[in-house]
Amino acid sequence: MSKKNPRKITFVTFSQSIFLTTKYFLQNRLLSFAGSCAFSFLFSVIPLFIMIVMVLVRFLHASPDTVTAIISAIPELEMYFNSAAIIHSVQAIRTVSSFEIIAGIFILWIARRFFASIFDSMQNIFHTQTKRKAFFNQILSFLTELLIVLIASAVIFAYISLQTISSIEILKNIPQLSFIYEELLSGKLVNFLPNIMIFIVISVLFKSASGTKPSLLLCIFISILCTASFWVFRLLLHYFLDVSRYNLIYGVLGQAIILFMDIFFFFVFFLVFAQFIYVIQFFDELLLGELYMLPKIEQKGFAADFKRMFFIRPDFLIAKNKSNVFSYHPGDIIFESGSEDNYAYYIIKGTVKFVSEGGSEETQTLAHRGEFFGETSCLLDQKRAATAVAVISTRIIKIESERFRFLVHQNPEAAKKVLKQISPFF
Template sequence: MAKLQSLESEYTKEENHRKITLRTVMQSVYLTLNFFVRNDLVSYASTCAFGFLFSFIPVVMMILVILIRVLHANIYAVSSLIGSNQAMEAFVQAVNAFLKTNPSLGGYFNVESAALSLNSITKITNFEIVIGFAIIWMARRFFVSVMNGMHKVFKQEAKYRPVISQLMSLGGEALLVVLISVIVFAVVTFHAVVKLPLLDELVLRYPSVFKNIGRIVNIIPFLAMFLAVSVCYRIGSASRPRFMAVFASAASCTACFYVFQKLMHIFINVNKYNIIYGVLSGIIVMLMEVFFFFIIFLFFAQFLFVYQFFTTLILGELYLLPARDDVSILAMVRRTLFIRPDTLLNDGEYVVSLNRGEYLYKRGERCRAAYYLAQGTVVVMRPNGISYVECGSFLGEEAFFLDGVRHEDVKASSYAKLIAIPEELFLKLLERNPRVSKKALSEINGYFAKFSNLYGEYSG
C-alpha cells in the first residue's frame, strides 16, 4: 500500500526527470502532431496571423503620422524639448562639422534647410484618435486570438477577471503590440536607409561598424520574439510549466522560425515578386512569414503540453492501444510506437517484475491498482475459465468500477514486467480522456458478459 501511494505521488509529478530515448522522442512528436491536427491549430494560427496584421497596420500608420508631425515641427518647439535654442544650434553646428569631413554627404543633406523647414506642431486630430483607438482594439482582438489558441492547446476555458485586471491587461497588450511593431518598423527602416546612396561612403569608410550594427539590428527582433513567446507559453498555459521547459520551447520556436526565414529567402526570389506585384511583394512575403510563425508557435505550445503531461498521455495511449488483429497501417504504427513505454520502464518505482509462477494478485484481494503488461505473458484464472494475456494489455481495471475486490487470479506464465497505475490516477485518466472512458465502459460490458456467460444478453 505504501508503495502504491508513493507511485501515485510520483505519477502526479508530470514533469518528472525522465530518461530521454529515441522512442520517447518519437512518441512525443507523434502525440504533438496528433493533437495539433485534432485541435485544428492551423485555423487558430490563421486567426492569430490575421489579428497580428490588423494590429500591426494601425501602429505603422501611427508611426508615420508621428514622423510626419515631427518633420513639420517648429525648431523652437523642438529646441525647448532638449533644453534651449543654444543646444539646438550646437547640434546643428556639430552636424555641419561632420558633413564637412564628408563632402559627398553635403549634396544629400543640409541640416539648416531641414531645421528651417520645420513648422509648428499641430494639435491631435480626429484621425490620430481613431488610429489610437484602432491600435487598442486590434491589440485586444489579437491577444484574444492568441489566448484562444493557447486555451485550445491546454484544454482550458477562459476565466472571468475583474474590470481593473482587464484594463491593465488591455494596456499591456496594446503596449506590447506597439513595441513589436516599432521593432519591426525600425528594422525595415534601417535596412532601407543603409541602402541609400548618401550612406555609401560611410559604409565603405566604416564597414565593421555598419556590419556590427546590422548584426545587432537583426538579432533584436528574434530576441524580442523569444521573450514574447516565453511570456505567452508561461502565462497562456495556466498550468505553469517549468521555466526551463518554457524557455526550451520558446527557443525552439524562435530557432525554427529563423531557419524557415532563411529557407524561404533561398527558395523565393523576392525580386520576381517586386516585378510582378510591386509594392505588394513585401506584404505578401510578410503574410507568409506571420502565418507560418504562428503555426510554429502553436506547434511548440502543443509540444510543451505533451511534455508537461507526458505520463498521463502515455497511459491513455497504452489503454487505447490497438488490438493485435487490427492490421490497418495507423493501428500498426501506434502499436509499434507505444507498446513499450520507455519513460515508465526506465523508472524502477513504476515497474512490477514477476518470475514464472508468481501471482500478481489473487481472488478476494482489495483492488489498489491497474496494471499494464509491458513484457511477458500472464494467465488470468476466472471461475468460468482461463485466458492468456500478452504484452500490450491492461489488467485489473474492472475492479475499480465494481466492488473494489478482485474476482480472478493472475499469475505469470513467463518472466513478466508490469507497470502499476494507482486507482486515483486511473480515475483522473477517465476524467480527462473521453476515449479512455468509452473503452472502459466497453471493457466492463465485456467483463460482465464473460463472468456471467450471457453473451447474447450483453451483445446488444
C-alpha cells in the same frame, strides 16, 4: 526488478512526444487558428506600432536631451523633420492628457483582436487542463498587450540611447567602450534585433497565455527553439523563393504575398511549439492514454501495427514510476482472486493469464504485452474476480487508481472503452 538507471528522455520518448504534438496539432485544427492569428496580426500591427510610438514619446520626454542627440547624430532627419518643432512638441507634454488616454484605450481595443486570436488558439490547445474564465482571458490579453508594447518600447529606446552615446566624440576615444560600436551597434545586432523581439514576445505569450503555469525555464527554452526554427525556415524559404521574379510579375503585390507567407508560417511555428509545451507538461498522462488505447495483438492492419510499435515501449513511465515496476517469473501470482488493491496494470513485456475460482483452462483468458488488466476492479473498487498469473517472464507497471480515474475523466476515448468493460456489471 526494474532496469538499472532507466532514463526518462530517450529516443523513443522524443519520438512519442513529436507524434503526440503532431496528432494534437491536427486534431485541434491549429492550421486554421494560425490563419486567424495571421489575419488579426495584419489588422493590429499598425495600432500596436502607434502604441509603441506613444510610449516612446513618454520615454523621450523623460530625457529631452536624447531627442537633440538623436537628431544631431542623424543629420539626414533635418531634411524631413523640423528638429526644433519636434523638440518643442516633446518637451511641451507635461501630463497625460484625456486625448492620450482615450486614444490609448481605443488603440488597445483595436489591437486586442490579435491577442484575442492568440488566446483563443492557446485555449484550444490547453482546454482540457486550464480552468481560466473567459473574462479573465480578456483581462489577461489586455495586460499581455501592454507588457509587449512596453518591452518593445524599452528595447527600441535602449537601442536609440546606445546610438546617442556612440555619437559623443569624447566617448569614442575610450577603448573600454569600443564594444558599443563594434558589437552592439553593428549590422549584426540590427539584423538580429527582430529575432530578439520575437523571442521576448513568444516567451511572454507561452508563459501567460497557456493558463497551465509552465515553468519559465521551459518557456524560454521552447521560445529559443521556436525563434531559431522560424529563422532557419525563413532563410530557406527566401533562398529557394525567387523574390525578384515575384516583384517583376506582381510588383508590390509580390512583396505582400511573401509578407503574408512569413506571417502565416510564423504562427504555424508558434502554435506547433505551444502544442509541444502542452505535450511536455502532461506527457505522462497523454502517454498513459495512448497505452490504454493501444490496439490488441489480435487486431491486424498497418495502423494498428504502427501504433503498437510506436507506443508499446513506455520508457518515460518506467523511469518515472520505478517503484511501481515489477518483474515476475513464469507461474508467479500477481494478485489473487478476492484480494483488494487499487491498481490497474500495464504489461511492459510477457503474458498474464486469469484463473477464476472453479474455472477450467478453457475459460482462462490471456493479456499480452501492451495491454492493461485489472482496471475494472480498480474503477469499481471491488475485490479481484480472478487470479492473475504470469505465463512467461513478465514485467508490469502498477497504475494508481487516482491516476487511472483521472485518465478516464480527461480522455473521452478511454472513458468509452471503460464503459464497455464495466457495462456487464450493471
